[in-house]
Amino acid sequence: MRSMLKTSLAALATTAFVALPAMASGLQGELKIFLDTSNPAPRATMEEMISRFQEKNPDLKIETNIIDREAYKTQIRNFLTANAPDVATWYAGNRMLPYVNAGLFEDVSDLWEGELSQKLASTKKAMTLDGKQWGVPYSYYQWGVYYRKDLYDKLGLAEPKNWDEFKGNCQKILDSGAKCFTIGTKFLWTAAGWFDYLNLRTNGYEFHMDLTAGKVAWTDDKVKATFAKWRELIDMGAYIDNHTSYSWQEALPFMVKGDAAAYLMGNFAVAPLRDGGLDDSKLDFHQFPEITPGIPLAEDAPTDTFHIPAQAKNKDNARAFLKFVVEAQNQTKINGQLGQLPVNADSSVADDKFLNEGFPMLNKAYALAQFFDRDAPAEMAKIAMEGFQEFMVKPDKQDAILKRLERARKRIYK
Amino acid sequence: MTSMPLASSSRLPSRASWWHRNQQSLTPWLMLAPGVIFFLVYVIFPIFQSFHISLFEWDGLGPKEFVGLYNYEELYWDDAFYVSLRNNILWLLLYMLAIPAGLAIALFLNQTVTGIRLYKSLFFFPFVISQVVVGLVFSWFYDPTFGMFNVMLGWIGLDPVNVLGDERFVTYGIIVAGLWPQTAYCMILYLTGLNAVDPEQIEAGRLDGAKGLKMLWHIILPQLRPATFIAFVVTIIGALRSFDLISIMTNGGPFGESRVLAFYMFEVALSEYGFRMGYGAAIAVVLFLIMMIYIAFFLWKMARDERGH
Numbered sequence: 047m048r049s050m051l052k053t054s055l056a057a058l059a060t061t062a063f064v065a066l067p068a069m070a071s072g073l074q075g076e077l078k079i080f081l082d083t084s085n086p087a088p089r090a091t092m093e094e095m096i097s098r099f100q101e102k103n104p105d106l107k108i109e110t111n112i113i114d115r116e117a118y119k120t121q122i123r124n125f126l127t128a129n130a131p132d133v134a135t136w137y138a139g140n141r142m143l144p145y146v147n148a149g150l151f152e153d154v155s156d157l158w159e160g161e162l163s164q165k166l167a168s169t170k171k172a173m174t175l176d177g178k179q180w181g182v183p184y185s186y187y188q189w190g191v192y193y194r195k196d197l198y199d200k201l202g203l204a205e206p207k208n209w210d211e212f213k214g215n216c217q218k219i220l221d222s223g224a225k226c227f228t229i230g231t232k233f234l235w236t237a238a239g240w241f242d243y244l245n246l247r248t249n250g251y252e253f254h255m256d257l258t259a260g261k262v263a264w265t266d267d268k269v270k271a272t273f274a275k276w277r278e279l280i281d282m283g284a285y286i287d288n289h290t291s292y293s294w295q296e297a298l299p300f301m302v303k304g305d306a307a308a309y310l311m312g313n314f315a316v317a318p319l320r321d322g323g324l325d326d327s328k329l330d331f332h333q334f335p336e337i338t339p340g341i342p343l344a345e346d347a348p349t350d351t352f353h354i355p356a357q358a359k360n361k362d363n364a365r366a367f368l369k370f371v372v373e374a375q376n377q378t379k380i381n382g383q384l385g386q387l388p389v390n391a392d393s394s395v396a397d398d399k400f401l402n403e404g405f406p407m408l409n410k411a412y413a414l415a416q417f418f419d420r421d422a423p424a425e426m427a428k429i430a431m432e433g434f435q436e437f438m439v440k441p442d443k444q445d446a447i448l449k450r451l452e453r454a455r456k457r458i459y460k
Numbered sequence: 461m462t463s464m465p466l467a468s469s470s471r472l473p474s475r476a477s478w479w480h481r482n483q484q485s486l487t488p489w490l491m492l493a494p495g496v497i498f499f500l501v502y503v504i505f506p507i508f509q510s511f512h513i514s515l516f517e518w519d520g521l522g523p524k525e526f527v528g529l530y531n532y533e534e535l536y537w538d539d540a541f542y543v544s545l546r547n548n549i550l551w552l553l554l555y556m557l558a559i560p561a562g563l564a565i566a567l568f569l570n571q572t573v574t575g576i577r578l579y580k581s582l583f584f585f586p587f588v589i590s591q592v593v594v595g596l597v598f599s600w601f602y603d604p605t606f607g608m609f610n611v612m613l614g615w616i617g618l619d620p621v622n623v624l625g626d627e628r629f630v631t632y633g634i635i636v637a638g639l640w641p642q643t644a645y646c647m648i649l650y651l652t653g654l655n656a657v658d659p660e661q662i663e664a665g666r667l668d669g670a671k672g673l674k675m676l677w678h679i680i681l682p683q684l685r686p687a688t689f690i691a692f693v694v695t696i697i698g699a700l701r702s703f704d705l706i707s708i709m710t711n712g713g714p715f716g717e718s719r720v721l722a723f724y725m726f727e728v729a730l731s732e733y734g735f736r737m738g739y740g741a742a743i744a745v746v747l748f749l750i751m752m753i754y755i756a757f758f759l760w761k762m763a764r765d766e767r768g769h
Contacts, residue, residue: 120731120732127521147519148519148521149522231714232710232713287604287622288605288622289625290622290626290714290715291602291603291625419733424733425735425736427733428732428733432716435713435715439627439714439715
């Protein structure tokens, strides 16, 4: 009897759903979303995206909470353990590891089953830990060298294709009285961008991944070779002075004023550089050049993601939201606004000079790394990036720094 | 009617006698109870909890793993710990400069001129604004490319210095920033103290021929002793609270050279990349033991003063 009743009820419900699609299409209940997109452009993008989701589900009560991007990084562990939202932004790669290990992220492999895996194939590996997927990507962006095209033209420089040209350009820029690269290492991670590229180009993707995974000693000769390349630039005086005092934003004016000719950065640097008055005739982009000939070119392409906390109360609604986020159409739209690249292969890339250069570069890339502080565990990243910063100021201390990193490696990866 | 008092008086001694007997001694405890309970829960209990956590390896999320004194052994080999410890000591020593500086300004301002109240409040101003603002103002002041500091160095013919980006100067640079509001604090303490100085004693001193520094040392300063003591205590507390300035001005950098123990503890346990609760707790314990030296000194001095020395 009971099962009869159940089935008939279910049948009734199904017919109701079929018969009245307009009424039944919306989600019910609540959805609490925490975002770290506190910068102006991403903030507007996300608010617009959520309002579109709201339009589709008029009965759903959505509560959005946008938290300052830096503060979010420390707050996440509080709100994941107590009073969790239903959806939260975070980053791919090893940055997920502490929360996955502690069972604080929901396994969303079910969303990845079927065609979505193919559409999001480029980032599947970065979202996978222990053979399961723990979130979905909404955006990624390229890293590379953003340079002052007008300065390069004035000095008769072309985009470098290898290390010698790279250094040759730099020498000419130095001779003209400017610095080659601006950088602000106060918050350390900018120096990791340089290490990533120098190591990827000197030793290749596999070695870089082994190093960030703790399988190789920091005192390895190959690591020393990377540092030797870095030292060549440091000894030339390629970087702006006093970079330890600046954040990455505070380093931008050097490039805008023309005191420095280039910036190794992620694509998010384009917006403030444009705001600073560099239009597309003055600003250009090139891939980080080859160092060791024959090593296939891998790139840094950090992926920004959405996750469902394990303690979320409305997981079905959250899953529906995640599905909405990865839709090709939605990804086209939000990444057009963000000035970044969509992950869904069916999405189209906004017509923007830098995205047009970055998208094919990443598609051709041999492999994609996340970024040093997302590939390496948090503790190792912190100690290593501090070492990079110290090395950029005191290259003579290289051996002491590497020994320190090696000691940390032995402790951290047990 | 007559039975009532009889009945109650016959019952009272047996039921309420304990309360009656102990009322005098219990009342203060009852009055103190709210404060004592909060003190136990929020101060004493966390101290023991820190000791406890420092014996574990714990990321703050997953299960704890007992490691004994391993975290302390790690501390012993940790260069960053010694840098932080050294900076803590520098802070404690150099911050004391706020006391004589505050006294000097207080003596200077302790005169009756038109508008002296305005000058006094202007001097007190830096203590009123937030430490975060002080930190920001000084980091602009020190900015190596457009900061005032290097312009001023240029006037006297010195080369520009990147104060906050150079590991040799960074801690001193932040301490100077911290001294600015702390001096104002000491000044206000001395100004109130100077109001209470007995004019008769000064008169008597003058008759005996005391002048200038001699007057200050033998007549004024002894009377300012309570103010000096409080200035000493708040300055030590201020030096140990240097966290916000460091966080704003350098974030511990360059390469961790401006960290103090409190900041290092925060960094390893609670910051963006920190997941070592046990290690952080071990640092907290060491910091606690260092502060115990001061607390012990403070208690000893209080006890001695009460005995009337």
